[in-house]
Amino acid sequence: MRRLYSSALLGAVMLVASxxxxxxxxxxxxxxxxxxxxxxxxxxxxxxxxxxxVGRKSAALDNFRYSAPMKRSNLTWDERSLREYLxxxxxxxxxxxxxxxxxxxxxxxxxxIAYLQTLK
Amino acid sequence: MATKLKxxxxxMIGMGMTGAMMAKxxxxxxxxxxxxxxxxxxxxxxxSILPRIRDELRYVQRIELMQDNSVDTIAxxxxxxQTALPIRRWSAFLPGEGVGGTLNHWGGMHWRYLPTDFxxxxxxxxxxxxxxxxxxxxxEDWPVTYDELExxxxxxxxxxxxxxxxxxxxxxxxxxxxxxxxxRGDEYPTPPLKSSxxxxxxxxxxxxxxxxxxxxxxxxxxxxxxNIYGVQLGRCEYCGFxxxxxxxxxxxxxxxxxxxxxxxxxxxxxxxxHAFVSKLIYDRQAKKVTGVLYTDMKxxxxxxxxxxxxVLSAYVFGNTHMLLTSGIGQPYDPRTGRGLVxxxxxxxxxxxxTAFFENRNLNPFIGAPGDRMVIDDFNGENFDHSGLGFFxxxxxxxxxxxxxxxxxxxxxxxxPAWGSxxxxxxxxxxxxxxxxxxQGSVYANRANYLDIDPTYxxxxxxxxxxxxxxxxxxxxxxxxxxxxxxxxxxxxxxPTTYEMRPRPRNFTxxxxxxxxxxxxxxxxxxxxxxVINRYLQAWDASNLFIMGASTFPQQPGYNPTGTVGAxxxxxxxxxxxxxxxxxxxxxxx
Numbered sequence: 003m004r005r006l007y008s009s010a011l012l013g014a015v016m017l018v019a020s021x022x023x024x025x026x027x028x029x030x031x032x033x034x035x036x037x038x039x040x041x042x043x044x045x046x047x048x049x050x051x052x053x054x055x056v057g058r059k060s061a062a063l064d065n066f067r068y069s070a071p072m073k074r075s076n077l078t079w080d081e082r083s084l085r086e087y088l089x090x091x092x093x094x095x096x097x098x099x100x101x102x103x104x105x106x107x108x109x110x111x112x113x114x115i116a117y118l119q120t121l122k
Numbered sequence: 123m124a125t126k127l128k129x130x131x132x133x134m135i136g137m138g139m140t141g142a143m144m145a146k147x148x149x150x151x152x153x154x155x156x157x158x159x160x161x162x163x164x165x166x167x168x169x170s171i172l173p174r175i176r177d178e179l180r181y182v183q184r185i186e187l188m189q190d191n192s193v194d195t196i197a198x199x200x201x202x203x204q205t206a207l208p209i210r211r212w213s214a215f216l217p218g219e220g221v222g223g224t225l226n227h228w229g230g231m232h233w234r235y236l237p238t239d240f241x242x243x244x245x246x247x248x249x250x251x252x253x254x255x256x257x258x259x260x261x262e263d264w265p266v267t268y269d270e271l272e273x274x275x276x277x278x279x280x281x282x283x284x285x286x287x288x289x290x291x292x293x294x295x296x297x298x299x300x301x302x303x304x305x306r307g308d309e310y311p312t313p314p315l316k317s318s319x320x321x322x323x324x325x326x327x328x329x330x331x332x333x334x335x336x337x338x339x340x341x342x343x344x345x346x347x348x349n350i351y352g353v354q355l356g357r358c359e360y361c362g363f364x365x366x367x368x369x370x371x372x373x374x375x376x377x378x379x380x381x382x383x384x385x386x387x388x389x390x391x392x393x394x395x396h397a398f399v400s401k402l403i404y405d406r407q408a409k410k411v412t413g414v415l416y417t418d419m420k421x422x423x424x425x426x427x428x429x430x431x432x433v434l435s436a437y438v439f440g441n442t443h444m445l446l447t448s449g450i451g452q453p454y455d456p457r458t459g460r461g462l463v464x465x466x467x468x469x470x471x472x473x474x475x476t477a478f479f480e481n482r483n484l485n486p487f488i489g490a491p492g493d494r495m496v497i498d499d500f501n502g503e504n505f506d507h508s509g510l511g512f513f514x515x516x517x518x519x520x521x522x523x524x525x526x527x528x529x530x531x532x533x534x535x536x537x538p539a540w541g542s543x544x545x546x547x548x549x550x551x552x553x554x555x556x557x558x559x560x561q562g563s564v565y566a567n568r569a570n571y572l573d574i575d576p577t578y579x580x581x582x583x584x585x586x587x588x589x590x591x592x593x594x595x596x597x598x599x600x601x602x603x604x605x606x607x608x609x610x611x612x613x614x615x616x617p618t619t620y621e622m623r624p625r626p627r628n629f630t631x632x633x634x635x636x637x638x639x640x641x642x643x644x645x646x647x648x649x650x651x652x653v654i655n656r657y658l659q660a661w662d663a664s665n666l667f668i669m670g671a672s673t674f675p676q677q678p679g680y681n682p683t684g685t686v687g688a689x690x691x692x693x694x695x696x697x698x699x700x701x702x703x704x705x706x707x708x709x710x711x
Contacts, residue, residue, distance in 0.1 A: 035346035039356035039372040046167045046383070048372060069172075099172030101359050101370040 025109075030117030033110055036102070049100065055079050056119045060095075071097035084115050124415055124424040130156045133414055133429035135399045135444070138223020139683075140669035140690045141435035142377035142385060143281070146351060147694040148431075149390040153702070156427060158397040158416055161189075161220030164378045170368040178528045182366040187227050188212050189219040189437075193398075193419075194582075196439050197575040200592040200628055202456060208578045208586060213632040215469075215639055217437040221395065222368070222377040224437055224637060225683065229365045229491040230374050231561075232284045232341035233517075233680035234275050234688070237268035237304040238503040242565075242676070245503050246513055259513070259596060260459075260466055260566045262675040265647045265656035268304045271688045274695070276307050278687030280350045282375035283343030285358070285492060286310035289336055300336045302498040312344045315358060318493040319484045320522025320556035325495040327614035328518075333497040338519060340492025341683065342374035351384045362489045362524030396420050400582050402432065402448040404663065411450075411666045417582060430705070431697070434643075434668045441672040442572045442642030443587040451653050451662050454571050456590075462653050463643065464572035467589065468677035469629070470638035471516070471562030471597045473605055476532045476555050477612045477620035483553045486530060489523015496520075500607055501679045502563065512599035514563035516679030518608055522556045532557065535621045558612065560604035563679040564640075567594045572642045592629050601625055638682050640674040648711060655709040657701075658693040664707045667693055 040049035050066035060077040061068040075095045077083045087094040088111045090104050105111050132148050134141040137159035145155045164187075169175070180186050189195075189212065197206035218224035238245045241263045246254055255261065278284075288309045289299025314337035317325070325335035340358070347355045356372040364374055372379050385391050396419040402411045403426065413428035434441050445451050445463045454465035498504060501515045524530070531548040532555040538544045575588035605622050612620050646652020649661040658673055660666040669690050671682040701708060 035354070036357055039346060039354045042354070044383075046165060048167050048171065097173075101172055101356075101361065103359055 025112040025116035027113065027116035027120050030113035030115070033105070033114050034117050037114075052118060053121050055121065056081075056084070056115070069097065069099040071095050072099075081115055084118065085111050088114060124426040126426045127428070129413075129428040129430070130154050131429070132156075132431040132433060133158060133427050134433045134435050135414060136160070136223060136434075136436040136440065137221045137377065137393065138218065138435060138437070139225035139375075139377050140686060141223070141433065142221075142381040143687070143690050144433050144435060144669065144694055145391055146381050146385050147691070147698065149385065149388050151698045151702070152390070153431075154390050155392070156429070157391065157393045158399055158414070158427070159221050159393065159395045160398040160419065161395065163393065163395045164220045164222050164226065164368070166368065166372060166379050170370050170372075170379070172370055175367050175370045176361060176363050178363070178526045181227075181363070182526060182529055185212060185216060185366065187218050187220065187366065187368070189217045192581070194580040195586065197578050197586045197588040198631055199588070199590055201569065202590055205577075206575055206588045206590070209631055214630070214635045215637040216366070216634070217439060217637070221382060221393070226368050226376050226378070227364075227366045228341065228374075228683055230341040231491060231681035231683070232279075232282065232286065232339040233684045234303060235268070235678045235680060235685050236302065236502045236504070239678040240264040240266065240268050242502070242678075249503070250507065255513070256596070258568045260568050262466070262566075262644070262646060262651060264675055265645055265652070266689075266692070271685075271692055272304065272307055274688040274691035275684060277350065277691045278684065279308075280311050281380060281687070282341045283311050283347035283349055283355050283373070284339060284341050284375070285312045285314050285344035286339035287314045287337055298336060300496070300498050301334050302501065302504045310339065312347050314338075315340055315344050315360075315490055315492040317495055318486075318489045318521040318523030319482070321493055321495040321520060323615055324520030324556065324558070324611060327611045328495070328497050330614055331610055333499045333611075335495045335497050338492050338494040338496045340490065342369065342490070342492065344492075349380055351381060353380055353383050355380065358490050358492065360488050360490050360493065360523065362487065362526060364491055364524070397425075398582065399444070400584060402434075402444055402450065402666070404448050404450050406449075409663055411663045430665060431701075432666045434666060435670065438639040438642060438670060438672040439572070439587050439589075441668055441670060443584075445643060445653070446574050446587070447584050450660065450666070453573055456568055456571055459568060462651070466566035466641040466644050466675055467570050467572050467591060468564040468566055468640045468674065469591060470636035470677060470681075471564050471593065471601050471625060472636050473560050473562065473601045473623060473625050475558040475605065475608050475612060475620060475622045477558070477615060477617035478532070478534050478551055479554050479556065479615075480618040484522040484556065486522050486525035486553065486555065489521070489525075491524060493523040494519045494521035500604055510599070510603060512596045512603065514565045514596065514600045514679060516560050516562035516600070516604055518558065518560050518604060518611070520556060520558040520611065525552070525555070534619045556615070556617075558608050560601060560608060561679050561681065562597065562601045562604060564597055564677045565594075566641065566676040567596075570594075593625055593627070598625065598627075638671065638677060640671040640677040640682060643668045643672040644675045645673045646675065655707075657696045657708045658689060659701075659708050661711060665705065667697065669693070
């Protein structure tokens with residue numbers, strides 16, 4: 003059952019974004035636990051909602067108070083910018099206020115992005 | 123004339139960690155609970171955010187999260203011959219205010235007491251003779267054992283998402299954990315933090331001397347974790363601002379981040395902030411507290427909140443003050459030794475040291491209080507006290523992480539305190555200092571106590587609580603002994619230079635030392651030796667339960683929070699299992 007779910011999800015990912023062919027969204031979902039303490043759909047969430055983040059402009063949500071550096075960054079969250087941001091958040095957007103030091107492992111980053119692509 | 127409100131099942135006086143824990147446990151069992159908090163609400167998405175949470179000036183130097191001394195404070199003196207003066211600005215210790223209370227700014231040092239700590243009076247008599255305890259040392263056995271508390275320690279671990287490594291799992295000793303600790307039922311919920319560079323060096327030196335170093339247990343999750351209430355928590359980001367601030371990463375345990383997210387929406391719970399409880403309404407005949415009187419600090423209006431169960435979950439000082447001003451129990455008199463409210467006030471006897479290493483770069487801006495290594499070889503009864511001339515002890519901790527930009531500027535002894543030379547030296551040594559601390563116990567003494575001040579009053583017109591405290595010969599001897607061990611460890615590390623900072627003879631209210639005040643409403647086996655029974659229930663008011671470190675008979679050589687948490691869960695369990703079905707004394711006097 004678990005494997006079925008996993009491959010179904012992976013299939014969905016591949017349809018949406020063919021370049022991430024090796025990324026494992028199911029594994030990304032597990033890694034996403036590190037993000038989930040802040041990035042929830044609740045009103046009092048510490049971070050902005052990540053529903054539909056892939057393809058979105060940076061600092062796009064009206065109901066979240068983004069930092070000035072994030073507002074100025076003028077990014078589109080595609081696979082490449084997400085990869086750079088998740089690898090080194092302060093390196094990519096210096097002075098942003100996400101208290102997360104980044105993911106050191108490239109596979110982890112790819113898997114998290116694969117999972118983010120499933121968030122609609 | 124106070125407005126009388128509708129009765130509720132339970133009222134919490136103070137919505138710090140224990141108030142929130144009890145409110146959560148009670149509402150889960152179906153009780154209707156009102157939480158009264160004298161300070162403001164504190165919500166992580168508004169307050170615990172970057173960059174403001176790393177504002178050291180705001181939170182560390184200007185202590186923004188602490189009680190407002192202009193509303194209420196305590197008076198202090200060293201001995202009963204002196205006249206006490208009010209503390210107009212907190213420094214030595216920092217009682218917090220607002221939802222989350224003092225635990226909002228704890229450093230996360232997450233400890234259990236030793237099994238022998240809970241029966242220390244008996245253990246000392248067994249080991250060193252019936253007359254070994256000096257007559258002025260008023261230590262007592264706790265009315266609860268380590269084994270009884272263990273499941274509740276475990277529950278508290280799992281509420282916090284605590285990080286650490288077990289040294290004793292169900293009796294099996296594990297190298298690399300604390301081999302001196304009591305048997306744990308389970309491993310820590312998350313692994314220990316990474317050690318700071320200085321901690322690694324400290325551990326090597328300790329091991330070379332035959333000691334048993336292990337990573338400091340930490341009241342924050344080191345990996346993402348979902349706690350017992352289903353709250354999703356982040357991981358520690360090693361920012362290093364724990365000691366005076368809330369947590370930016372939803373990782374360090376506190377009521378606002380770990381409990382309030384699920385308590386807030388519960389229809390059985392109501393939070394009232396800026397609600398300053400001034401008095402317990404006490405029915406002496408019925409031996410019950412019928413309710414509490416509080417002032418809305420925004421309007422000045424007074425309310426009476428009747429409740430079936432009253433949980434006194436203020437800070438140590440507030441708990442004791444409330445009993446004394448409400449006429450519950452007999453105030454302690456140090457001359458006669460009679461009376462129990464205010465007795466066995468204890469503190470933490472910490473003495474630090476710093477070692478400097480010219481050729482090292484220790485990156486001290488990264489880290490957390492949990493990045494330290496610790497030895498427990500000289501705590502409590504972990505070592506033989508024969509011929510030492512004191513009882514007690516403490517853990518020794520060392521590490522180099524989490525040195526904030528303003529406060530983390532250790533310079534070697536002899537450096538000028540200001541000017542260009544000082545500037546040069548801080549730059550030179552910032553990367554090169556390792557800090558050590560000794561978490562010394564304080565064993566109760568008949569001369570140290572809390573009572574009512576005859577002169578000064580708070581903004582509600584109540585007389586202030588008065589603290590009479592000084593370091594005892596026993597505790598000074600204990601502390602000097604611990605420092606000889608620190609000295610040996612530092613020497614084995616071969617530093618360029620180092621400085622030991624023994625405690626001054628007399629306690630002073632500056633600078634910061636420790637917020638581990640304990641005692642005043644001590645627990646015990648009978649109304650003749652204590653204010654509350656083993657379930658934290660007042661002997662003189664069967665529906666009054668007192669939380670926090672004010673319940674401790676004395677203070678062992680560890681930070682108190684773990685035991686505060688365990689005691690709260692232990693009491694909650696008993697109240698919900700037995701008391702709500704058959705209200706009345708849970709222990710017969």
